[in-house]
Amino acid sequence: EEDGPRVRGYLSDIDGTLQTYSLSVPPQYDPAVAWPLIVALHGHGWFTPFQEHPAPEYSGALCVAPHGRGATDYMDLGEDDVLRVIAEVRRDFHVDPDRIYLMGQSMGGTGSWHLAAHYADRFAGLMPVAGNADYRAWTQRWGWNQPVPGQLAALREWLHETQTPRACAGNLLHLPVYVIHGGGDTVVPPEHARHMVAALRAGGTNVQYREYPGNEHGRFSSVSTREGLAWVCGYDRVPYPRRVVWRTASLRHDRAYWIRCDQMLRPCEWAEVDATAVDR
Secondary structure, X not given: OOOEEEEEEEEOOOOOXXXXXXXXXXXXXXXXXXXXXXXXXXXXXXXXOOOOOOOOOEOOEEEEEEOOOOOOOOOOHHHHHHHHHHHHHHHHOOEEEEEEEEEEEOHHHHHHHHHHHHOXXXXXXXXXXXXXXXXXXXXXXXXXXXXXXXXXXXXXXXXXXXXXXXXXXXXXXXXXXXXXXXXXXXXXXXXXXXXXXXXXXXHOOOEEEEEEOOOOOOOOOHHHHHHHHHHHOOOOOOOOOOEEEEEEOOHHHXXXXXXXXOOOOOOOOOEEEEEEOOOO
């Protein structure tokens, strides 16, 4: 009885507020069948309500658009919101856990990179569009974030790294990625995508990159995004890869696939795991 985009909500365990999200259910939805779920992250709209609504509609998949607390880059409280919304949808609808796909544009692209870098094992494919991925792109393009000589220079650099998905690109080893960016983007320079794609390719990730020369921020045809989504949705999640590479700066992101980090060796340093299963 529920099809098309609908606003839903849940009561947050964090502050007791009602947090909304938009969910599109295809008319063909049959609860007897496990359906793909597309998680679509909206762009930056400050803190206005219902930025997530309406969620995109697809004939062959459920699609949910979290609010992400408005304008958080889907980090911290925004990250918690996305994970809770996915859990809500999986509770109420028959979702195939091996076909959950993550996409977003602008701030949503940034959030897609961030969530994938820290929860790669939960998704089957990723499509970030015009998202931030590497703080060094700002330095290269506009001279931002220049090193500051002094006693805390190393700490400052490490804090920058912990907030950039490029530093955790190896975590996406088993997550197919389709990246879209505009060569004429003056809001999020294309160096963000170029740096991240280079890191993914160096680590062996299955990645496709489409850079459109002259295209400004978020200015893409629907054909380009449909092609990307079709490619991404052609993959299933790899729940138990033989090799797991994982890098984390916090026990907030302490696990992936079949490994878990129980303790950090030293503060203000990365915890890194490269583990291979040699037999059953």
